[in-house]
Amino acid sequence: MKTTLRNSDRVAIPVIIGLSVAVPVIVLILMLLPERYNIFGADAITFPLFHAVLNFATAILLIIGYFFMSIKNYIQHRNTMIAAFGLSVIFLVSYVLSKISNEPVPYGGEGILRYVYFFILITHIVLSAVIVPLVLFTMYRGLSGQYDKHAKVARWTFPVWLYVAITGVLVFLFMMPYY
Template sequence: MAVAKIDKIAIPAIITVSVVVPVLVLILMYLPERYNLFGTQSGTFPFFHAVLNGSTALLLSFGFYFMTIKEYKWHRNFMITAFVLSAIFLVSYVISKISNDPVPYGGEGILRYIYFFILITHIALSAIIVPLVLFTMYRGLTGQYEKHAKIARWTFPIWLYVAITGVLVYIFMLPYY
């Protein structure tokens, strides 16, 4: 099947997922009632999410390294694994929003400002990263390497920032879980 033919299906699908995911997360944040699907404590999901985000950051770094030394098979494998962990994170995050009430940040002073700067940029870039990752993965996996490289220049640093700040948000919130 020609790439142009695949594009007619893949591009609308990527756009749809890119809109539905942030809207779904936003809706879940404001659920009037929670349904603790797995009977977990409030700190269980955030720890798991921090592990996934930290692992994703490492995988992205290794993937970038292998790209710089032109080991494209390794680059592909690390990036696909980072994508899989991010997808697991996303599903788990949705489940956590259904299961547990939001926990407010209790820090004060300069730490409060730092936390909210990190949190706000993390959230904003999390919404942006969904279509960037999907388009980058799609372009790479369909052999559209020029388009892949063009978008990856933006995707990589934003995705890495989101992964690292995900861990930082967890560290800031740890005393309050």
């Protein structure tokens, strides 16, 4: 069994590392595009609203998945976390499309709310990059039956992923008046 896991690690770990580097780089490049191509003809609020809904649903699924894990219902835990991962993948694809489609909208708030917004935004962005390898390693370890390793990385993944999901909703709420 250990030989099989090591062999799968030889493939999975480089793929996880490659995706963990590629995803933030691609998003950064798309944010710097000199021209946008609104391929769906979407209003400025369409993508952000969809992203907020996905982030909210992901946060709910993460909490439910944590609950299932805490009561040792591992099948429901696995299914719920796979659903949260699926929503995150849909979010990522949609986010990439939104960066191609719409110009960035500047935040127009003032005073203390401006500082609160930028603190939330900056921590959200930084942790969004950090969460990619955490989620991928957590999913891989759990689905490949490496439960001890899964539990060790999941202790870090869960709070960071939940924070990113919740702050994604908060960023939308802060920005909603400016779309």
